[in-house]
Amino acid sequence: MKYTRNAAERAHEILRKRRITAETEQRDRSLIAFSIAPEIKTMLGTLDKKRFELLRSIGSGNASTSEAVYKLRDETERINRSISEILVSNGFSPDYIDYHYTCPKCHDTGYRDGERCQCLTELLNKLTIEDLNGLCGMKIHSFEEFRLDYYPDEVIDGDNARQRMTVVYNNCKGYAEEFGADSDSLFFYGPTGLGKTFLSSCIAGEVMKKGSSVVFFSVPSLFSQLEDEHFGRSDSKTMDILMSADLVILDDLGSEFRTKFTESKLYEIINGRMNLDKPVIVSTNLSIRDLHEMYNERLISRIIMKFAPMPFIGRDIRQILRINSVK
Ligand SMILES: [Zn+2]
Structure with a gap:
């Protein structure tokens, strides 16, 4: 690294x-x-x-x-x-x-x-990852900030949104508290504005607090970083970091500009981490059907077969906040 x-x-x-x-x-x-x-x-x-x-x-x-x-x-x-x-x-x-x-x-x-x-190698790894996360500009949140009352106590897509999200919240909190080398990979999916990035950052914060290394990338910014390295515009070694971190979080899959390069790198990251038995959290606003249409079958089947699914349901929280601020 x-x-x-x-x-x-x-x-x-x-x-x-x-x-x-x-x-x-x-x-x-x-x-x-x-x-x-x-x-x-x-x-x-x-x-x-x-x-x-x-x-x-x-x-x-x-x-x-x-x-x-x-x-x-x-x-x-x-x-x-x-x-x-x-x-x-x-x-x-x-x-x-x-x-x-x-x-x-x-x-x-x-x-x-x-x-x-x-001990110095471990410190260098940890601090470099912190630096890189700093570059990603991700804001780290805590579980205490999460508001279940933003999710309506009503049935959406066949499930009570607040009850479903209570289960998701508890699963994420338990996951972060018990995080270790044998933790599962998670797959967050559901429409935009339902707290996927927020809960990912809560997990990141908790896992980092316990001394594990976390790399948190929004998928578009990850690919622009990897492209810069590929074309010699940056001498960082992001792939090494993605393979060595204890937890990798890839936020907003599907929002990137897709090319053959992004597709092959994505597979390399997911497959490489799976082979090393290291967990990944992937989140997307896309439906499973969209994923199947947009990505290579090999990649999607790895995610669907190997990742624990976490469906997010509710109403767009950013819209609810906007409506409340107008009232
Ligand atoms: Zn030492």
Whole structure:
């Protein structure tokens, strides 16, 4: 994945703050431990003195380096064991005065043995996806903002709209709360203005809050981005991001200008994610019949067979809001 420069800067800043926090907290804990068991401070002082002596004797050629290093290692282990015992006998955990880094592997530096640590890669992925979502201009909503009273308590297309949408709302909320690698793909369909984008963004917000990566694209803007990359006008790697994100949301399928390019990319995204067993949420204002007429059968059958269907019914909420504002 190609990372944005902003993501790289933010990732290093986050690591720097993690290091400062680990160091400050270690210092505070040490002061507490020293005040209760002052002998710990004395023992650490002895260890420092021995280290200094070792360096001096190696520097002056008075000691065999390997022998001195072994001796110091044994001594360090012995003193650390004693300190742990004193800590435990005073009611502390044995590692109370150690540094507690977020990533014990790289000590929050982001690098280990000259290689990038997994923690930095995860941060870069997450922040790059956030940047890209920022570029999409999607507004993230929360489930608390969702208004079921906008859906009429009447039968539309053979179903009570409010009851149907209560089920859809609860399913979406449950989906977001329990989101994980084995979550299903969802297919939102129904006429325009019924809250498909809104509920998608509620799911995105909740899933991101839990630390999973979400890519949210309106289908037309996704294709203009992919075309820019295809024709060398942008060096982003959107396909990589679409394959690696934990959840991909493709909003408003059918509103894009369709070409052979868009059709093949769409199939590549849906099929690629299905092969990786990674969930996708697709929403459309089109009817199932329109989809069959407009798209390749292979693509539509994948969506219909593999995605959990969520039919949205009601009256156009934007129109209801306009009428209410005039009243
Ligand atoms: Zn790390």
